[in-house]
Amino acid sequence: MSGELRVLGACPLDCPDGCSWVVTVEDGEAVKLRGNPDHPYTRGALCVKVNRYLEHTRADDRILYPMRRTGPKGSGRFERISWDEALDEISARLRGIVEEHGGEAIWPYQGTGSLGYLQGCEGAAGRRFWNVLGASKHWLNICSSAGTTGLTLSNGTAGGMDTEDFALSRLILLWGTNPLTSGHHLWKFVQEARANGAYVVAIDPIRTRTADQADEHLAIRPGTDAALALGLLNVVLAEGAQDEEYLAAHTEGWEAFREEILAYPVERVAEITGIPAEAVHSLGTRLARTRPTAIRATMGIQRHEGGGTAMRTINAIAAVTGDWRHPGGGVAYSTSGHVHLNIDPRDDLLARPVRTRTMTRLASELESVKCLWVYGANPLGSTSDSGAIRRGLAREDLFTVVMEHFPTDTVDYADIVLPATMQIEHADLHAGYGHMYLHWNEPAVEPPGECLSTTETFRRLARHMGMTEPSLYDSDLELAEQLLASDHPSLEGVTLDRLRKEGWVRMNYPKPFTPFAEGFPTRAGRTRFPSRGKAYVPSLSAREGGRGPYPLTLITPAAHTFLNTTFANNPELRRRAKDPVVLVNPADAAARGLESGRPARVHNGGGEFLAVVEVSDRVARGVVAAPKGHWPKHVPGGANPNEVVREADADHGRGAVYHDNLVEVTACPADGAGS
Numbered sequence: 001m002s003g004e005l006r007v008l009g010a011c012p013l014d015c016p017d018g019c020s021w022v023v024t025v026e027d028g029e030a031v032k033l034r035g036n037p038d039h040p041y042t043r044g045a046l047c048v049k050v051n052r053y054l055e056h057t058r059a060d061d062r063i064l065y066p067m068r069r070t071g072p073k074g075s076g077r078f079e080r081i082s083w084d085e086a087l088d089e090i091s092a093r094l095r096g097i098v099e100e101h102g103g104e105a106i107w108p109y110q111g112t113g114s115l116g117y118l119q120g121c122e123g124a125a126g127r128r129f130w131n132v133l134g135a136s137k138h139w140l141n142i143c144s145s146a147g148t149t150g151l152t153l154s155n156g157t158a159g160g161m162d163t164e165d166f167a168l169s170r171l172i173l174l175w176g177t178n179p180l181t182s183g184h185h186l187w188k189f190v191q192e193a194r195a196n197g198a199y200v201v202a203i204d205p206i207r208t209r210t211a212d213q214a215d216e217h218l219a220i221r222p223g224t225d226a227a228l229a230l231g232l233l234n235v236v237l238a239e240g241a242q243d244e245e246y247l248a249a250h251t252e253g254w255e256a257f258r259e260e261i262l263a264y265p266v267e268r269v270a271e272i273t274g275i276p277a278e279a280v281h282s283l284g285t286r287l288a289r290t291r292p293t294a295i296r297a298t299m300g301i302q303r304h305e306g307g308g309t310a311m312r313t314i315n316a317i318a319a320v321t322g323d324w325r326h327p328g329g330g331v332a333y334s335t336s337g338h339v340h341l342n343i344d345p346r347d348d349l350l351a352r353p354v355r356t357r358t359m360t361r362l363a364s365e366l367e368s369v370k371c372l373w374v375y376g377a378n379p380l381g382s383t384s385d386s387g388a389i390r391r392g393l394a395r396e397d398l399f400t401v402v403m404e405h406f407p408t409d410t411v412d413y414a415d416i417v418l419p420a421t422m423q424i425e426h427a428d429l430h431a432g433y434g435h436m437y438l439h440w441n442e443p444a445v446e447p448p449g450e451c452l453s454t455t456e457t458f459r460r461l462a463r464h465m466g467m468t469e470p471s472l473y474d475s476d477l478e479l480a481e482q483l484l485a486s487d488h489p490s491l492e493g494v495t496l497d498r499l500r501k502e503g504w505v506r507m508n509y510p511k512p513f514t515p516f517a518e519g520f521p522t523r524a525g526r527t528r529f530p531s532r533g534k535a536y537v538p539s540l541s542a543r544e545g546g547r548g549p550y551p552l553t554l555i556t557p558a559a560h561t562f563l564n565t566t567f568a569n570n571p572e573l574r575r576r577a578k579d580p581v582v583l584v585n586p587a588d589a590a591a592r593g594l595e596s597g598r599p600a601r602v603h604n605g606g607g608e609f610l611a612v613v614e615v616s617d618r619v620a621r622g623v624v625a626a627p628k629g630h631w632p633k634h635v636p637g638g639a640n641p642n643e644v645v646r647e648a649d650a651d652h653g654r655g656a657v658y659h660d661n662l663v664e665v666t667a668c669p670a671d672g673a674g675s
């Protein structure tokens with residue numbers, strides 16, 4: 001048909017797969033969205049969620065105009081206003097707050113709604129504006145910072161294997177990761193390896209979709225992974241399978257780490273991890289005898305108090321076995337460490353240094369904040385200790401602005417709501433944290449209503465406030481050029497023209513890729529093993545689970561049909577997600593009189609949420625699981641699992657502890673309270 005156009009773009013969501021997509025546009029309207037068949041990682045497939053993205057852009061509840069609150073905070077009652085009115089009010093309030101309380105009383109709270117380098121968090125959109133204003137900085141620790149910081153301490157980068165090289169592996173450990181739900185494009189490489197005889201092991205307290213498909217599943221006690229890693233290495237040493245040459249050339253602290261390993265014989269590890277000694281021994285033997293071994297460890301493990309260390313100790317396996325030198329061997333956490341775009345935080349625009357506020361500490365830090373500016377985030381659905389956040393957001397003297405697509409629980413507390421463009425309506429530059437490609441997302445259609453992109457919103461606001469700093473007004477294409485102006489060899493020849501023409505480009509890394517075959521990007525050029533006595537830091541649940549008034553460890557993993565809280569308002573995806581459930585082991589259920597299909601309270605000293613019990617041997621004794629993502633206002637009781645998630649920090653990077661909380665589960669009275 002005439003007027004039909006194919007526009008190349010990219011999925012913006014916080015997902016390792018970073019898919020490349022093709023939008024078909026007819027007469028100015030997006031009529032089809034498909035995974036890019038030419039892209040080596042996407043290979044034509046999106047996922048159950050994003051297959052509905054176009055429908056989502058046209059949803060009835062899409063926010064299309066600026067709005068001002070008319071009801072009490074939390075009521076979600078608004079009136080439509082013009083952009084000029086919104087910018088007037090915002091400018092006046094921001095100026096007043098800076099004068100009276102200083103810029104640091106403003107918290108630009110940016111989440112992971114888009115990982116774009118222009119519109120989203122990877123490039124910290126809006127940062128220039130906030131620096132000119134002198135606002136607080138924002139530490140986006142909500143997702144992966146414990147693992148990233150821990151791994152960087154060891155290897156000098158959190159980047160590791162190219163996940164496509166899993167196809168070359170002979171033994172694959174899927175460790176604290178559930179790719180069939182949280183990033184399924186890895187699976188085709190796992191299957192390729194299997195076709196060549198690879199053995200696949202899932203290590204997870206939950207028998208996930210992924211564990212179902214593995215050759216073996218080890219139901220580990222939460223927060224004890226570092227002990228398992230040490231136990232496996234104990235067997236490797238007993239077999240004499242360590243790579244002495246690699247250890248001598250490329251590692252630091254081996255003698256002390258070796259002693260640490262010797263302190264974790266299989267029987268002790270079995271006791272700590274709850275995995276039978278024979279299973280630890282047999283996997284250790286397999287690991288000792290199989291090169292290359294690839295370990296996929298993503299964010300699940302590091303959402304614990306000892307999570308950063310756990311990642312470091314698991315990472316150490318590949319140095320002891322020498323797997324780093326074999327194509328198809330090593331550890332893959334995130335490839336974002338291999339992305340060397342020219343990201344400049346523009347601290348030069350700050351008149352003086354400012355404090356940094358920590359994303360998951362919103363509940364306690366909010367007290368000293370006068371303006372909370374939320375974009376790409378839904379703290380009432382996604383951030384720790386959401387009950388306290390709700391109380392904080394109700395404060396009358398807090399000025400809250402939310403840039404959004406949809407009327408989330410957080411939007412309900414906004415003073416001003418600003419309508420944001422979705423991915424097919426704006427330009428952006430993307431990477432994927434599970435692969436080695438960069439993408440350009442070309443706008444495919446005009447924004448609906450009065451939606452504006454993040455970059456355009458900040459340009460207009462700067463102009464409205466009379467700011468004179470020229471770089472505040474750089475266009476999207478100029479911003480993209482600046483990001484690509486990197487002298488790192490991985491980006492040589494990667495130009496904006498080329499990206500716009502081709503849609504995606506592989507960064508200049510060899511294929512296969514053995515990043516640490518010849519050493520590490522640390523000062524000494526060596527990987528640093530965790531130090532003596534510090535290779536296993538037990539999490540709260542490992543220390544105190546099974547005892548006290550809250551003996552059960554709650555894990556809150558990725559929901560299959562949502563992405564964090566994104567899509568949880570799509571009727572079909574919500575229908576498929578079913579009501580909030582809590583999985584309880586049969587023995588724990590029997591001890592508490594819990595029955596499948598009946599409502600229960602999941603609670604601790606911090607709060608409670610309601611869920612329907614599902615008695616299941618998918619969770620080990622002592623572990624309960626409730627997926628993240630439901631909007632609190634959609635569910636009975638008005639709360640999701642973050643009501644019982646603590647504000648505590650992991651051992652590295654102040655990471656969040658979403659899988660390290662102790663709870664009790666109590667049946668609701670038979671009159672159906674709460675449903």
Ligand SMILES: Nc1nc2c(c(=O)[nH]1)N[C@H]1C(S)=C(S)[C@@H](COP(=O)(O)OP(=O)(O)OC[C@H]3O[C@@H](n4cnc5c(=O)[nH]c(N)nc54)[C@H](O)[C@@H]3O)O[C@H]1N2
Nearest residue numbers: 014176177178182222223298299300557558560562563564
């Ligand atoms: N469908 C869907 N996909 C998503 C998301 C989503 O919400 N839904 N979220 C996206 C985002 S933001 C991210 S960061 C990634 C996260 O995706 P993943 O990295 O897969 O993270 P999680 O789902 O938090 O946890 C993965 C697994 O770790 C397990 N786990 C928890 N604690 C432990 C432990 O102590 N030891 C071990 N060995 N395992 C443990 C959990 O049971 C879970 O099965 O996925 C992205 N993809």
Ligand SMILES: Nc1nc2c(c(=O)[nH]1)N[C@H]1C(S)=C(S)[C@@H](COP(=O)(O)OP(=O)(O)OC[C@H]3O[C@@H](n4cnc5c(=O)[nH]c(N)nc54)[C@H](O)[C@@H]3O)O[C@H]1N2
Nearest residue numbers: 111112113143376377378382403420556564565566628658
């Ligand atoms: N219990 C529990 N909680 C968790 C986790 C867990 O494992 N368990 N995982 C954590 C993880 S890994 C993450 S990453 C965080 C995510 O937490 P958040 O960063 O708060 O992400 P979302 O909840 O998906 O909310 C993102 C919002 O941004 C909006 N948005 C998307 N794109 C844009 C845009 O371009 N512009 C604007 N203005 N808005 C946009 C979406 O509509 C959505 O409402 O949640 C964390 N919360």
Ligand code: SF4
Nearest residue numbers: 011015018019047050
């Ligand atoms: S959410 Fe992940 S798998 Fe789905 S389209 Fe986006 S990048 Fe691909």
Ligand SMILES: [Mo]
Nearest residue numbers: 014112143144
């Ligand atoms: Mo995340």
